[in-house]
Amino acid sequence: MAPTLLSSPLQGFTDFRFRNAFQHYFGGIDTFYAPYIRLNGQLKIKQSYQNDLQLENNSTLNVIPQVMTNDPDEFLFVVKYVQSLGYKELNWNLGCPYPMVTKSGMGSGLICNPTRINEVLHKAHNESDIVVSMKMRMGYENATEILDAFPILDKYPLKNIAIHARIGKQLYNGPVDLDAFEKCISGTKHKLYYNGDITSLESFKKIQNRFPTIDHFMIGRGLIADPFLPNMIKNDTKAYPKNRWEIFSEFHDRIYQQYDEYLSGPTPIKMKMLGFWEFFSQSFPNPQKIVKAIKKASSPKKYQETVASILKNV
Ligand SMILES: Cc1cc2nc3c(=O)[nH]c(=O)nc-3n(C[C@H](O)[C@H](O)[C@H](O)COP(=O)(O)O)c2cc1C
Numbered sequence: 272m273a274p275t276l277l278s279s280p281l282q283g284f285t286d287f288r289f290r291n292a293f294q295h296y297f298g299g300i301d302t303f304y305a306p307y308i309r310l311n312g313q314l315k316i317k318q319s320y321q322n323d324l325q326l327e328n329n330s331t332l333n334v335i336p337q338v339m340t341n342d343p344d345e346f347l348f349v350v351k352y353v354q355s356l357g358y359k360e361l362n363w364n365l366g367c368p369y370p371m372v373t374k375s376g377m378g379s380g381l382i383c384n385p386t387r388i389n390e391v392l393h394k395a396h397n398e399s400d401i402v403v404s405m406k407m408r409m410g411y412e413n414a415t416e417i418l419d420a421f422p423i424l425d426k427y428p429l430k431n432i433a434i435h436a437r438i439g440k441q442l443y444n445g446p447v448d449l450d451a452f453e454k455c456i457s458g459t460k461h462k463l464y465y466n467g468d469i470t471s472l473e474s475f476k477k478i479q480n481r482f483p484t485i486d487h488f489m490i491g492r493g494l495i496a497d498p499f500l501p502n503m504i505k506n507d508t509k510a511y512p513k514n515r516w517e518i519f520s521e522f523h524d525r526i527y528q529q530y531d532e533y534l535s536g537p538t539p540i541k542m543k544m545l546g547f548w549e550f551f552s553q554s555f556p557n558p559q560k561i562v563k564a565i566k567k568a569s570s571p572k573k574y575q576e577t578v579a580s581i582l583k584n585v
Pocket residue numbers: 279280281282283305306307337364366406435466467468469489490491492493
């Protein structure tokens with residue numbers, strides 16, 4: 272059976288504009304997780320999160336909203352908000368590694384606090400009928416933290432736990448820890464999804480062969496770096512479509528146009544696209560040269576010329 276592939280959220284990248292264009296040009300993703308909603312001490316949903324989750328902006332996609340908080344009231348507030356839009360599931364982020372987040376006991380900084388995890392899940396399950404799923408790292412300081420959280424997590428009817436097989440302290444550095452991920456499989460009754468460093472058909476197969484009981488895989492950065500990857504995994508092929516760069520070019524133009532309409536001025540759109548090119552460039556023979564060329568483009572016209580020349584010479 273073909274594996275189930277999920278788009279792992281990337282704040283600043285995988286918003287509804289990206290998701291719709293991705294789905295239109297590449298496909299291969301069963302469900303998209305939206306980047307996290309975070310409240311700033313107020314029970315108020317920022318307009319950009321609202322736009323991202325509006326059903327009319329996601330009408331052809333399966334989307335699961337995500338929240339990052341350590342506060343039971345905030346969690347419930349976001350539950351009510353996403354339910355008011357029609358969503359049935361809320362994903363909870365216990366993975367974010369950034370010190371500003373973890374020092375305040377959120378993201379991967381919350382994994383070592385099963386008591387607080389319990390308070391949030393208790394309120395969510397007692398005061399709503401939302402389906403809760405988790406996205407976690409294996410800990411912040413070390414990969415055994417999650418094992419101590421499992422007995423609490425096992426008390427609740429979570430849909431699944433997606434695990435990015437790193438610890439928070441690593442940020443995005445160093446390898447994924449597959450031995451520690453293996454311990455998670457026997458450490459919980461919940462269904463686990465695998466996440467981390469799936470960047471090619473080979474790396475996917477390595478994970479699939481090592482963990483035959485896992486059939487859900489989340490792909491984050493690899494999907495932006497090579498948007499054809501999910502479909503290639505689904506079809507078990509390393510072959511790109513003949514018109515690979517034509518499709519990529521149309522996709523690029525679609526997101527460029529949409530971000531250009533949304534962002535005001537040449538600098539924000541340039542920075543937005545530069546962020547994407549830091550990933551896209553990994554599909555080209557000399558990534559650094561590509562990023563350098565994009566950085567150098569000093570006007571929208573020069574940017575378009577640079578992109579045209581990159582795609583002509585590939
Ligand atoms: C720029 C950036 C933004 C991210 N934003 C989120 C987010 O909003 N929610 C989340 O659960 N994970 C977020 N992540 C983590 C990814 O979803 C993913 O778990 C991680 O990159 C590992 O998977 P990958 O190797 O397939 O990218 C982010 C990662 C990056 C690099």
